[in-house]
């Protein structure tokens with residue numbers, strides 16, 4: 724009987740660890756653990772992700788360029804840039820003449836990004852920092868993006884408010900909404916489409932809309948009003 728109890732306890736502990744470390748990637752155990760885990764996987768992140776450059780052009784770079792088409796040299800901030808997915812996708816576009824700043828809390832993810840961004844070093848910069856306190860003055864960026872990361876932040880409301888703060892009036896915000904069964908596993912961090920859009924409006928954005936993107940993520944756009952609400 725003791726052995727059965729022990730086996731069940733070990734199994735439950737294993738399931739709990741799987742939930743805390745794999746499914747939700749450490750978010751319920753604190754920011755330091757999330758960043759530590761990303762530091763561990765940085766070297767293999769791109770291989771496992773295997774993004775298709777054409778797909779990135781079509782679904783990320785082009786729509787963003789469309790939003791910024793009235794600006795000759797836009798300045799973009801990519802929060803939780805990881806290995807530089809968004810900066811690379813944009814800077815590879817022949818018609819994009821702007822600059823991109825990538826911010827991430829993981830030094831190892833940023834080191835991978837730095838390698839990939841070397842050809843664009845005059846137009847790309849990286850900074851190691853957490854998303855809850857962006858080291859920029861208000862109204863600095865024409866666009867702020869944050870892909871596949873909000874659900875890993877200890878406080879996504881503070882992070883989004885920071886992103887809105889550093890956006891210029893009329894600037895565009897692009898963030899992702901985690902969805903699907905694993906999205907719902909993020910318990911307090913999960914929002915439906917309506918809840919997510921309301922969340923962005925409450926943070927001060929207008930013209931908020933959702934675009935279905937990948938199996939696990941929607942893209943959600945919003946614009947900062949020219950006259951503060």
Ligand SMILES: C[S@@+](CC[C@H](N)C(=O)[O-])C[C@H]1O[C@@H](n2cnc3c(N)ncnc32)[C@H](O)[C@@H]1O
Nearest residue numbers: 761803804805808827828829832853854870872
């Ligand atoms: C799933 S990756 C997404 C990376 C990139 N945006 C992409 O789409 O490939 C999540 C990123 O969020 C970063 N991250 C997690 N918590 C963070 C925080 N509190 N502040 C800044 N970055 C954070 C991780 O280091 C990791 O690079």
